[in-house]
Amino acid sequence: MKTMMYFLVILSSMNCKNMNSTVHANSYTSQADSTQNAKWNNLSPEQYKVCHDKATESPFSGKYDNHYEKGIYYCAVCSAPLFSSDTKFKSGTGWPSFFNEIGNNVASHTDSTYNMLREEIVCKKCGSHLGHVFDDGPAPTGMRYCVNSLSLDFKPSGK
Numbered sequence: 001m002k003t004m005m006y007f008l009v010i011l012s013s014m015n016c017k018n019m020n021s022t023v024h025a026n027s028y029t030s031q032a033d034s035t036q037n038a039k040w041n042n043l044s045p046e047q048y049k050v051c052h053d054k055a056t057e058s059p060f061s062g063k064y065d066n067h068y069e070k071g072i073y074y075c076a077v078c079s080a081p082l083f084s085s086d087t088k089f090k091s092g093t094g095w096p097s098f099f100n101e102i103g104n105n106v107a108s109h110t111d112s113t114y115n116m117l118r119e120e121i122v123c124k125k126c127g128s129h130l131g132h133v134f135d136d137g138p139a140p141t142g143m144r145y146c147v148n149s150l151s152l153d154f155k156p157s158g159k
Contacts, residue, residue, distance in 0.1 A: 039077050039078060039126075040052060040077060043076065043077065044150075046150055047076055047150045047151070050129060050148045050150040050151055051076060051077055051128040051129055051150070051151050052128070052129070053129075054113075054120070054129040055129075056131070056148060057095075057148045057149060057150050058094075059093065059094025059095060060094040061094075061149075062094075062095060062096060062148060062149025062150065063149050064096040064147075064149040064152055064154060065094060065095060065096055065149060066090075067088075067096070067154065068085065068088065069085065069154070069156050070085045070086075070156065070157040071084075071085050071154055071155050071156040071157045072084055072085070072102070072154070072155055072157075073085070073088075073096070073098075073147075073152045073153070073154050074152065074153045074154070074155065075105075075123040075125065075126060075128055075130075075151070075152070075153070076128065076150065076151050076152055076153050077123065077126045077128040077151075078123060078125045078126035078128070079153070080105050080123055080124070080125040080126070081102045081103070081105060082101060082102055082105050082106060082123065082130070082147075082152070083096075083098040083100075083101060083102060083145065083147070083152075084098075084100075084102055085157075087099050087100040087101075089137070089138055091137075091144055091146070093144075093146055095131060095146045095147060095148065095149070096146075096147045096149055096152065097137070097144050097145065097146055097147070098144075098145040098147065099137045099138050099139075099140070099141045099142075099143055099144065099145070100140075100141050100143065100145075101145060104124065105123065105124050105125065106121050106122070106123065106124060106130065106133075106145070107121070107122050107123075107124040108120060108121050108122070108133055109122075111132065118132045118134075119132055119133045119134075120132055121133050121145060121147070123151075128151055129148075129151065130145075130147050130148065130151045130152075131145065131146045131147040131148050131151070132146050133145050133146070134146060
């Protein structure tokens, strides 16, 4: 019994992440910057779990799922412009969906967690987890960038 308890303690400590970490090292940022680290620390606990720990918000729970005001969606961590409302569409998935990104501000890589093969999308500037991209979107790109609302900030056009 003691061996089993010891094993469980070791296993759980391997799966825990330090929520108070001030350094976010990733392959997308060329240098550590105290301003950047402060932005990670200013996220809500829920945002931190999504953006840093790669969690997923519950479907139909995000503030931008049924949001169709004209404007730009920015990275919640570093404020890089990511998506335009002109490319947003109703996918019925429960997450904000876009058929294209702004410029080249979103990077993707293979994600094989949970025994699935998907393309994770992250902010190219800071490495914040955004969601996943799929090839079942509308024309003209055929792509569906499925994004967590918690990883986004929105600024309306003209403001």
